[in-house]
Amino acid sequence: MIITTTNQVEQHTITKYQGIVFGEVITGINVFKDIGASVRNVFGGRSRSYEDELTAAREEAIAEMVQRAKRFDADAIVGMKMDYEVLGSDNGMLMVTCSGTAVTLDR
Template sequence: MIITTTNAIEGKKIIAYKGIMFGEVITGINFIKDFAAGLTNIFGGRSNSYEGELMEARTKAIEELKSRAAAAGANAVIGVDVDYEVLGSGNNMLMVTASGTAVMIE
């Protein structure tokens, strides 16, 4: 399945629009990752624990988007957008949403 941020796929013709699809993931940041990120905040550098969590959540959201598009009969998703939100009373939850238009291409 082709996943793209563009509104068209070069060399392909869109023959059917299957609707707007979403893939959402909400994940919690555990104490150990929070602690490690706090140390990074004090000493500087990149937070590998948060980056890893973010990459995993983004991958899962895109996979869910692909799965929903395939279930709708699509073989591509165009105009993909990925959004991030921090949730929870202690801002310890991360929500990643991937959305796009599921299409059938030739």
């Protein structure tokens, strides 16, 4: 499935707008990742564990959005946007959401 942040797909014509589709993932960051991130926060450097968690959450949200677009028999998702938030009283949850418009393209 083609996924693009633009409102069109190059060399294709959108023949039908199927509807808006979403993907949402909320994931907890465990205490061990927090400890490693705290050390990096003091001494500097990248937090590989947080980066891996963010990558996994992003990929899962996109996959969920694609599955919902397939229910419309869509060929592509245009205008895709992604957002990140932290949730919970201790900011221990990561929420990744994405949305776009499922469309059918000329064949």
